[in-house]
Amino acid sequence: MKKSAEKSRKIPLWKNTRRLFAMVWKYTPSYVICMVLEGVLWGIANSLGIIYTQYLFDAIGNGEPFSQVAKIIVAYGIYLIFFNLLHTLYWNLYNSWIRKKLQTCLHEELFRQAVRIDPEKYDDPEFYNDFVWAMDEAAPNVEGTVEATGKIINRIVASLTLTAVLFGVDVWMAVLIFILSALRIVLSFWANRVSLRYREEMNPLWRKSDYINRLFLLPDYAKDLRVSQVVPILHKEFRENSEQAEVLIRKHERKISVVWFMINFLYALGECGLLILMLYKASVLKTIGLGSLAVAVNACWKMVWLLRDFSDRITKFHKHGIFVDKMFVFLDSVPTLREGPEEAGAFESLEFYDVSFSYPAKDGERKEVLSGVSFSFRRGEKIAVVGYNGAGKTTLTKLIMRLYDPDGGQILYNGRPLADYTFDSLRNRMGAVFQDYRIFGATLAENVAGGVYHPSMEESVRQALRQSTFDEKAEVLKDGLDTLLTREFDKNGTQLSGGEQQKVALARAFYRNSDLIILDEPSSALDPDAEYALNRSVYDYADARTVVFISHRLSTTRHADRIYMFDSGKIAEQGTHEELMALDGKYAKMFRVQAEKYQRES
Numbered sequence: 001m002k003k004s005a006e007k008s009r010k011i012p013l014w015k016n017t018r019r020l021f022a023m024v025w026k027y028t029p030s031y032v033i034c035m036v037l038e039g040v041l042w043g044i045a046n047s048l049g050i051i052y053t054q055y056l057f058d059a060i061g062n063g064e065p066f067s068q069v070a071k072i073i074v075a076y077g078i079y080l081i082f083f084n085l086l087h088t089l090y091w092n093l094y095n096s097w098i099r100k101k102l103q104t105c106l107h108e109e110l111f112r113q114a115v116r117i118d119p120e121k122y123d124d125p126e127f128y129n130d131f132v133w134a135m136d137e138a139a140p141n142v143e144g145t146v147e148a149t150g151k152i153i154n155r156i157v158a159s160l161t162l163t164a165v166l167f168g169v170d171v172w173m174a175v176l177i178f179i180l181s182a183l184r185i186v187l188s189f190w191a192n193r194v195s196l197r198y199r200e201e202m203n204p205l206w207r208k209s210d211y212i213n214r215l216f217l218l219p220d221y222a223k224d225l226r227v228s229q230v231v232p233i234l235h236k237e238f239r240e241n242s243e244q245a246e247v248l249i250r251k252h253e254r255k256i257s258v259v260w261f262m263i264n265f266l267y268a269l270g271e272c273g274l275l276i277l278m279l280y281k282a283s284v285l286k287t288i289g290l291g292s293l294a295v296a297v298n299a300c301w302k303m304v305w306l307l308r309d310f311s312d313r314i315t316k317f318h319k320h321g322i323f324v325d326k327m328f329v330f331l332d333s334v335p336t337l338r339e340g341p342e343e344a345g346a347f348e349s350l351e352f353y354d355v356s357f358s359y360p361a362k363d364g365e366r367k368e369v370l371s372g373v374s375f376s377f378r379r380g381e382k383i384a385v386v387g388y389n390g391a392g393k394t395t396l397t398k399l400i401m402r403l404y405d406p407d408g409g410q411i412l413y414n415g416r417p418l419a420d421y422t423f424d425s426l427r428n429r430m431g432a433v434f435q436d437y438r439i440f441g442a443t444l445a446e447n448v449a450g451g452v453y454h455p456s457m458e459e460s461v462r463q464a465l466r467q468s469t470f471d472e473k474a475e476v477l478k479d480g481l482d483t484l485l486t487r488e489f490d491k492n493g494t495q496l497s498g499g500e501q502q503k504v505a506l507a508r509a510f511y512r513n514s515d516l517i518i519l520d521e522p523s524s525a526l527d528p529d530a531e532y533a534l535n536r537s538v539y540d541y542a543d544a545r546t547v548v549f550i551s552h553r554l555s556t557t558r559h560a561d562r563i564y565m566f567d568s569g570k571i572a573e574q575g576t577h578e579e580l581m582a583l584d585g586k587y588a589k590m591f592r593v594q595a596e597k598y599q600r601e602s
């Protein structure tokens with residue numbers, strides 16, 4: 001695989017942050033308020049400890065009576081108890097709850113967008129990888145940004161109040177600490193800029209290793225990984241990717257460690273100088289008391305910690321920003337397929353006029369898979385679209401369901417372009433079963449109903465299962481209609497065979513009671529007897545409904561009213577089975593080859 005030449009785009013960090021807070025405010029305004037309040041109050045509280053130390057030491061140094069000193073200690077104790085109570089309530093009760101609430105709202109927004117984006121986007125690997133990343137990482141990184149912002153506010157308030165307290169003690173000490181802090185902040189911003197550039201360069205490498213990880217993780221790939229020779233190639237890719245990452249790590253980490261060493265060295269120098277100055281004033285000049293010395297020592301240590309943490313938070317803020325940006329890129333993806341205002345009425349006719357279509361291919365080019373396709377069918381007809389693999393049959397289905405728009409020509413539903421209708425009204429009129437149907441980790445009844453199931457729907461669900469010839473199997477499942485399918489959520493879930501899954505997917509199409517049923521090779525995983533029973537059932541059930549059978553197994557489609565033979569994206573022949581056999585063309589040849597093969601096998 002060639003080295004990634006991807007150039008990372010510049011992340012609009014501040015614009016994204018403003019937008020992120022508007023989003024968090026929309027879903028959980030109290031989270032934003034509490035985050036700011038917590039940051040400010042906690043920041044002030046940091047300095048209270050220092051003021052307390054000063055009072056305590058000054059009281060002791062001035063020879064105050066024991067009762068007076070004890071009062072100071074008790075007052076601070078009460079304050080600590082109250083503050084810790086507040087702290088526990090905030091973090092353990094409120095914060096966990098509000099974050100869960102935010103996560104739910106965010107995921108719902110992402111789910112809404114996931115079904116809005118053009119199906120074409122799934123063919124763009126860069127977009128797809130970012131999409132998976134956004135879905136996985138959006139919530140923790142949005143929360144991470146909010147939390148990091150709270151901490152940054154906290155550290156700024158704490159540093160400012162600390163500096164103010166120090167002003168009250170000794171102006172020079174305050175000025176020196178202020179200069180040291182400002183220097184450290186400027187230098188750490190610079191260090192962060194280096195880190196950010198580093199992460200941007202690492203981004204494509206992370207993306208690739210993430211993709212390889214996913215291949216080993218997802219059940220869809222498990223079989224192929226075992227039976228193909230792809231594993232050594234993936235290992236090689238992964239290793240090469242890691243080697244490229246190591247080069248980047250060495251290059252940037254060296255620079256970053258030099259910067260951080262300089263920052264810490266300068267700060268240590270400043271800190272020593274400050275303490276020597278304060279000690280000199282306390283023990284030689286005697287111009288400040290014990291309390292002020294304690295404040296100076298304490299404040300120095302606290303300031304070092306605050307500033308180090310401040311830099312860490314800024315780094316985290318940037319890190320979260322990369323993921324947050326991916327989320328916004330995904331949310332901003334505007335679907336190019338636009339729906340029309342009309343409600344699609346009961347199906348009457350579908351017409352293709354000179355339709356052509358191409359998929360995006362490498363380097364921005366397109367690969368034409370359908371050209372000059374013209375045909376039509378009316379209500380009640382049973383139509384077959386046949387041809388070898390890759391002829392363009394499934395693409396035709398996607399165009400009928402308006403998952404894609406054609407590049408040229410027109411598709412009319414009831415005499416009007418598909419684009420005139422709303423997506424929902426159009427797709428609700430159609431029940432489709434694709435080759436790559438999916439069974440969801442839900443009960444059998446929910447899988448058939450295609451959503452929420454209620455006992456009042458039982459009869460319709462059972463009828464759909466009868467029509468797809470799955471009723472007998474449904475009877476023997478341990479929990480009947482409530483049987484949980486797949487082991488995704490429950491290790492005791494029922495794993496159906498490929499053929500059984502197809503029948504459930506078919507039952508879903510029947511349940512919808514659609515006018516137009518499109519069966520895209522739904523019987524490919526069935527044995528010949530089961531396939532025959534299923535087809536009979538479809539014919540019996542379909543009755544006045546329109547059915548489009550798409551298949552490369554011609555035995556399943558010979559009874560259709562009209563057969564369209566596709567070849568290389570064009571309609572090569574059309575007619576009834578008898579007419580096409582009499583024509584003795586491509587269809588007849590394909591049919592004879594399959595019949596011979598079937599006879600040999602049986």
Ligand code: ADP
Pocket residue numbers: 123359360367369387388389390391392393394395396
């Ligand atoms: P069939 O259903 O007849 O087997 P398809 O309609 O699935 O054929 O595919 C027709 C052609 O379009 C094939 O060459 C296939 O490789 C290509 N194709 C299908 N889907 C995509 C896609 N998402 N992106 C790029 N090419 C595709």
